[in-house]
């Protein structure tokens with residue numbers, strides 16, 4: 386039943402939306418910069434169920450590639466250069482899904498051309514570029530186009546429900562963690578993520594979600610200081626690590642917050658091993674492994690009750706909470722939010738009794754009665770939720786109130802740069818484009 390439910394969710398959200406409304410006359414016409422692998426999931430399919438979005442054009446470096454992509458996805462216009470798409474007056478907004486090294490340049494060029502920008506994460510190659518982009522006069526000017534870093538998972542009700550659960554929990558946070566792994570062989574050896582010159586690396590890719598998640602949990606103003614960072618260089622089955630010595634294929638980092646809370650992230654672009662021991666060790670080590678993307682907040686114990694006793698030593702009832710979300714990156718397929726209270730009854734130092742109470746939640750939509758629940762659909766993907774809010778911002782509508790502003794995108798890149806430095810690696814290189 387659960388499997389059937391998930392298959393149906395994937396079908397509705399990623400393959401064929403059950404509702405495909407007629408487009409309105411003032412629909413936003415989006416152009417795709419790059420005939421990318423991700424656009425069919427992140428924009429092309431989500432646009433089908435949005436009455437205010439038309440995917441009107443695609444540009445690729447090679448016109449044949451642009452035309453083939455346009456034919457395959459039913460996009461009416463193909464451009465032979467990205468600049469030609471920007472010069473197309475019929476385009477209102479662009480989706481930039483290029484290697485990370487190209488994000489800064491093409492965002493600025495797009496903004497200069499007056500286009501709204503949905504920009505893939507990470508926003509830039511490094512913090513210097515992010516500051517220049519988000520503080521650029523073209524972006525800070527009144528009525529400047531909208532620029533959004535596409536951290537799609539944040540727009541889904543599941544992530545927001547998890548955050549509310551964390552922020553309403555009693556006590557203060559003790560530790561926070563987040564992990565996101567891709568199985569080994571999910572990416573080809575020539576993937577853009579394995580190239581330093583294209584601003585690749587695990588921290589720039591899956592682990593950037595981990596950094597973003599822990600920053601969301603702790604509060605977006607948080608400054609994280611990396612204390613220990615380990616990375617695994619490229620494995621021999623790909624470009625050798627000697628060829629790409631600055632690339633982190635997997636990363637584990639611990640950080641401290643200004644008030645000494647422990648923060649841990651783990652990301653992997655080629656996760657293997659960790660399989661059960663009935664396999665020969667040599668197989669288990671190299672077989673791809675699938676693990677849920679997960680984020681978790683653990684709280685300090687709180688005193689629930691102190692019960693006076695005749696002998697003068699009170700019974701203390703303590704409760705320690707943890708809140709975990711399983712599959713926060715793709716919650717529309719399946720997710721679960723666990724709120725677990727570990728109770729302990731103490732007399733002095735002695736544990737008299739301990740027990741656990743866990744509640745499980747799902748949030749494929751906003752809670753019933755919430756105005757947003759009437760707009761959102763249970764089958765919407767994170768990308769569809771994101772598109773909804775991108776369009777709401779362009780149109781000046783109220784929207785869900787979830788948004789990622791420039792300060793957040795800058796702080797995100799600052800954390801990534803500091804983490805690379807702590808690992809003994811270079812932050813990713815800046816391009817030479819300037820306006």
Ligand SMILES: NC(=O)C1=CN([C@@H]2O[C@H](COP(=O)(O)OP(=O)(O)OC[C@H]3O[C@@H](n4cnc5c(N)ncnc54)[C@H](OP(=O)(O)O)[C@@H]3O)[C@@H](O)[C@H]2O)C=CC1
Pocket residue numbers: 418419420421422423424427444445446447450481482483484485487505506507535537577583590
């Ligand atoms: N939000 C999400 O869930 C996801 C986000 N992403 C992000 O989207 C971006 C693109 O990722 P993805 O779709 O996997 O990437 P692709 O490998 O599909 O590359 C995207 C495009 O980059 C263009 N490109 C421009 N210059 C180069 C170059 N020097 N080498 C290779 N390609 C180049 C190509 O455009 P052309 O068509 O012109 O040849 C290509 O179509 C990344 O920033 C990534 O982090 C990726 C996957 C998921």
Ligand SMILES: O=C1OC[C@@H](O)[C@H](O)[C@H]1O
Pocket residue numbers: 567590591714
């Ligand atoms: O959502 C995602 O999943 C897979 C990653 O490699 C990708 O870049 C990321 O955005």
